[in-house]
Amino acid sequence: MPTPRSTDGKTQAYLALVDALRMPELMRICFRLSLTDSPLALPMSYLRFERARAAFLYVVIEAWHQRTGKLARAYIKASAPDAQVASARLADIERLLAEAKARGDLEKLRSIRDSMFHRDRRDLASIDFSEHLEIALSPIEDAFDAAFLAAGLPSDSTVRTPAGGATP
Numbered sequence: 746m747p748t749p750r751s752t753d754g755k756t757q758a759y760l761a762l763v764d765a766l767r768m769p770e771l772m773r774i775c776f777r778l779s780l781t782d783s784p785l786a787l788p789m790s791y792l793r794f795e796r797a798r799a800a801f802l803y804v805v806i807e808a809w810h811q812r813t814g815k816l817a818r819a820y821i822k823a824s825a826p827d828a829q830v831a832s833a834r835l836a837d838i839e840r841l842l843a844e845a846k847a848r849g850d851l852e853k854l855r856s857i858r859d860s861m862f863h864r865d866r867r868d869l870a871s872i873d874f875s876e877h878l879e880i881a882l883s884p885i886e887d888a889f890d891a892a893f894l895a896a897g898l899p900s901d902s903t904v905r906t907p908a909g910g911a912t913p
Contacts, residue, residue, distance in 0.1 A: 754816050755816045755817070755819050755820035755823070756820055757816075758808075758812075758813040758814070758815075758816035758817045758820065759816070759817040759820040759821065759824075759893075759896065761808070761813060761817075762805055762808055762809070762813065762814070762817045762889075762893070763893050765801055765804050765805045765808070766801070766802070766805050766886065766889050766890070766893070768801045769794075769797065769798040769801050769802070769886075772794055772797055772798065796857050796860070796861055797861060798882060799854050799857045799858070799880065799882060800854075800857050800858040800860075800861040800862060802854060802882055802885060802886060803851075803854040803855055803857065803858040804858065804862075805889060806842060806851065806854065806885070807855075807858075809838070809842070818835060820896060821834075821835065821892055821893070821895060821896040822835070824896040824897060825895045825896045825897075826897075827895070830895050831892065831895045831896065834888065834891045834892035834895045835892055837888045837891065837892070838885075838888045838889060838892055841884055841885050841888050842885070845880075845885065850880045850881075853880055854880065
């Protein structure tokens, strides 16, 4: 199924972040399906899944601080039925990200992302993956989810597939 596209930059940025945040959920489903493959592979598969989950969350966080995030925040503010709820959800994200940065968790997430997606930047000898798995990912993921849910999915006909066909 093609990725939704939009002629509206705010909508497109918003959908890109939603898609990146949902990728670990798809991976979790695949992980559950693979549990029957080999019980011996379970611990390694689980560690790979958690690293990928952390890496995708960092991709969302990184985009949040760039133009994509600015556009997505504008979409959330403009689309949420309750502006106060949307503002509170966005403030929760900023607070949690500031706390994670102060603890050094964002730097750890960046190193996980680099080890998973940027082979040229990784230094496996300096990465203690067990330490990285202690990062509290769920509160940050939940804060993004709450902000995205406050805005909802686009309901107009501006969302298009790459081939130009409208999606419902």
